[in-house]
Amino acid sequence: MQSRFFTLTDHPQGTPARELFALREAELDELADGEVRVRNTWLSVDPYMRGRMTGVTTYIEPFELGAPLEGAAIGDVIESRAPDFPVGTKVRHMQGWRDIAQLPASHLEPLPGHDVPEQTYLGVLGMPGMTAWAGLNRIAEMQSGDNVLVSGAAGAVGSLAVQLAKARGGTVVGIAGSQAKLDWLESLGVKAVSYKDRDAGELTAALLDACPEGFDVYYENVGGVCLEAALNTLRVGARIAVCGLIAGYNDTAPAPGPSNLAMVLIRRARMEGFIVFDHWSHYPTFLEEIGPQVARGDLEHDETVIDGLEQTPDAFLKLFEGANRGKMLVRL
Amino acid sequence: MQSRFFTLTDHPQGTPARELFALREAELDELADGEVRVRNTWLSVDPYMRGRMTGVTTYIEPFELGAPLEGAAIGDVIESRAPDFPVGTKVRHMQGWRDIAQLPASHLEPLPGHDVPEQTYLGVLGMPGMTAWAGLNRIAEMQSGDNVLVSGAAGAVGSLAVQLAKARGGTVVGIAGSQAKLDWLESLGVKAVSYKDRDAGELTAALLDACPEGFDVYYENVGGVCLEAALNTLRVGARIAVCGLIAGYNDTAPAPGPSNLAMVLIRRARMEGFIVFDHWSHYPTFLEEIGPQVARGDLEHDETVIDGLEQTPDAFLKLFEGANRGKMLVRL
Numbered sequence: 018m019q020s021r022f023f024t025l026t027d028h029p030q031g032t033p034a035r036e037l038f039a040l041r042e043a044e045l046d047e048l049a050d051g052e053v054r055v056r057n058t059w060l061s062v063d064p065y066m067r068g069r070m071t072g073v074t075t076y077i078e079p080f081e082l083g084a085p086l087e088g089a090a091i092g093d094v095i096e097s098r099a100p101d102f103p104v105g106t107k108v109r110h111m112q113g114w115r116d117i118a119q120l121p122a123s124h125l126e127p128l129p130g131h132d133v134p135e136q137t138y139l140g141v142l143g144m145p146g147m148t149a150w151a152g153l154n155r156i157a158e159m160q161s162g163d164n165v166l167v168s169g170a171a172g173a174v175g176s177l178a179v180q181l182a183k184a185r186g187g188t189v190v191g192i193a194g195s196q197a198k199l200d201w202l203e204s205l206g207v208k209a210v211s212y213k214d215r216d217a218g219e220l221t222a223a224l225l226d227a228c229p230e231g232f233d234v235y236y237e238n239v240g241g242v243c244l245e246a247a248l249n250t251l252r253v254g255a256r257i258a259v260c261g262l263i264a265g266y267n268d269t270a271p272a273p274g275p276s277n278l279a280m281v282l283i284r285r286a287r288m289e290g291f292i293v294f295d296h297w298s299h300y301p302t303f304l305e306e307i308g309p310q311v312a313r314g315d316l317e318h319d320e321t322v323i324d325g326l327e328q329t330p331d332a333f334l335k336l337f338e339g340a341n342r343g344k345m346l347v348r349l
Numbered sequence: 350m351q352s353r354f355f356t357l358t359d360h361p362q363g364t365p366a367r368e369l370f371a372l373r374e375a376e377l378d379e380l381a382d383g384e385v386r387v388r389n390t391w392l393s394v395d396p397y398m399r400g401r402m403t404g405v406t407t408y409i410e411p412f413e414l415g416a417p418l419e420g421a422a423i424g425d426v427i428e429s430r431a432p433d434f435p436v437g438t439k440v441r442h443m444q445g446w447r448d449i450a451q452l453p454a455s456h457l458e459p460l461p462g463h464d465v466p467e468q469t470y471l472g473v474l475g476m477p478g479m480t481a482w483a484g485l486n487r488i489a490e491m492q493s494g495d496n497v498l499v500s501g502a503a504g505a506v507g508s509l510a511v512q513l514a515k516a517r518g519g520t521v522v523g524i525a526g527s528q529a530k531l532d533w534l535e536s537l538g539v540k541a542v543s544y545k546d547r548d549a550g551e552l553t554a555a556l557l558d559a560c561p562e563g564f565d566v567y568y569e570n571v572g573g574v575c576l577e578a579a580l581n582t583l584r585v586g587a588r589i590a591v592c593g594l595i596a597g598y599n600d601t602a603p604a605p606g607p608s609n610l611a612m613v614l615i616r617r618a619r620m621e622g623f624i625v626f627d628h629w630s631h632y633p634t635f636l637e638e639i640g641p642q643v644a645r646g647d648l649e650h651d652e653t654v655i656d657g658l659e660q661t662p663d664a665f666l667k668l669f670e671g672a673n674r675g676k677m678l679v680r681l
Contacts, residue, residue, distance in 0.1 A: 075615045076585075076615055076616075076617070085667070101579050235664050244610075253408075259613050259614045260611070260614075261614070262614060265611060271608030271609060272608055273605030273606060273608050274605060274606025274607045274608055274609075274610045275505075275606045275610075276603030276604055276606055277603060278572070278576075278594070278605075278606045278607075279572075279594050279597060280622075281591050281620060281621070281622040282591050282592075282593070282594060282622035282623075282624075283407045283408055283622070284408075284622065285408070285622050285623050285624055285627060286621070286622055287619060287620070287622075288613060288619070289613070289617075289618070289619040289620070289621045290612075290613040290614035290615070290616065290617050290618055290622070291617050291621075292614075292617055293613075295617060298373075344412040
């Protein structure tokens with residue numbers, strides 16, 4: 018059986034050129050004992066994948082040029098030599114960027130049993146949702162009544178972060194770019210602020226206009242002007258959960274950091290970076306809390322869906338244009 | 350009775366000009382019930398005072414132009430209408446920058462009873478020492494065996510920080526400027542690295558040469574190139590205690606921050622600003638632990654002493670040239 022997959026032909030400099038992603042086909046090996054074949058139905062593309070394209074080890078191994086790219090995926094077992102995963106089982110795994118995956122059963126997770134569409138386990142009930150939850154609860158230690166600021170607030174992670182924060186009762190402000198995202202955030206009861214065409218001073222003023230007493234928690238997905246403005250709006254004892262810094266992921270040269278890091282001192286703030294995989298042992302707790310809320314429709318979780326394996330690189334590249342509202346997914 | 354004091358005639362822009370400090374004299378009010386008069390014997394000058402000269406409230410009220418400047422001081426009670434502080438009592442208080450202080454007894458502390466010179470309570474057993482201790486223990490949560498990096502390592506705070514860290518058994522590296530400071534640090538068993546004439550890349554290489562496995566804790570007194578280099582040398586889970594950022598205190602325009610803040614994310618590091626006064630309830634614990642060590646001579650605590658009230662502004666300004674080793678003091 019053949020598998021079609023994307024591979025990277027060279028390490029990108031700056032924004033990756035579409036041409037660096039090559040669609041290849043290869044015959045799969047004989048299925049070994051303990052292995053299964055999965056027909057992928059949904060692929061996840063995520064900003065963190067940009068970091069794996071540089072050829073440098075950060076917190077995760079870099080992608081190997083010429084090898085199939087990887088990422089979260091959902092699919093159906095179509096051939097099995099693993100008794101726990103018979104044909105027809107729906108699974109989640111990390112062999113995305115391809116149509117047919119072949120892997121040992123130990124690398125598979127059966128989908129949890131909540132009454133939700135399967136792709137939900139790539140979004141609000143998957144890594145991005147868990148990231149929002151872990152960042153707010155385990156890193157920022159959000160308390161009831163905290164005022165919370167979220168950048169990238171209409172993205173896969175941010176859109177859950179604002180809703181979890183809102184449920185705790187403080188003022189919640191979300192930063193986003195497009196009018197459609199701002200409107201969507203407002204429809205969730207979140208005060209939406211645009212960063213577009215604003216320098217740090219102007220964004221600071223807009224944030225303090227939305228929440229004059231300032232923020233106890235800043236959930237950071239973006240960096241750049243958002244971080245500089247956010248630092249100006251911290252309350253004493255504020256916590257910053259640094260989840261992502263997408264503004265800089267395609268930089269070819271290091272960009273200067275915020276000129277007001279002294280606010281960390283003045284406001285006795287804590288800024289902490291985290292990687293969701295370090296907190297994965299808490300995934301069952303997360304799922305128990307958030308799963309039923311999603312199944313009941315109590316949490317909004319938009320998806321931006323692109324159809325067809327061939328479009329996977331395009332879906333990935335759109336992340337850096339801010340083209341997605343909620344989770345960016347590829348449907349096969 | 351007359352008191353001679355320094356006052357600020359205008360808010361400094363950049364490095365304060367010596368001429369902004371004016372020595373004035375004023376007749377003290379009649380001593381009220383509950384008040385004492387203190388003849389100051391030692392005055393403290395500290396980098397944080399620069400922040401109080403801007404006219405802007407940060408974490409502490411700004412100095413008022415024309416009013417006596419303030420700061421920690423040690424002295425002897427020479428007149429008393431407070432029974433708990435009879436004439437002859439040695440006290441610590443915050444009416445520095447002057448020869449004679451007059452204040453309510455509630456603003457005085459009697460000196461603790463360790464067998465040490467009185468000015469020690471302005472340095473290693475005072476605010477700077479407590480700052481080193483609180484930053485390492487309460488903010489950075491230093492553990493036995495941690496590799497610790499300290500900037501401003503030969504200063505009043507840093508010189509205690511390196512010794513406390515060294516006693517816990519990991520590799521301790523101190524950043525300083527002059528050869529005399531580097532030699533002194535080496536004599537304490539600390540690996541000393543100069544930041545002079547080095548860019549962030551060169552300083553990074555020098556730090557990793559001194560401690561190839563990187564640092565669990567970074568005690569930050571300086572900012573600028575020290576912070577940028579330190580971020581490159583963090584181990585996973587590192588903690589940065591942000592005590593001071595003296596490199597930027599005299600900036601007239603905001604300087605760009607480190608271009609590698611993403612290391613906070615990649616290394617899942619925590620950066621936390623703190624103000625020692627928030628931790629002052631732990632001063633007795635600090636004193637109980639560190640006091641006997643200082644009395645026994647187990648901890649080095651250099652002083653840089655300037656003589657005469659008239660020299661107080663000069664002593665203060667020398668802090669920004671890195672002219673002090675250990676605590677900078679004015680002896681009256």
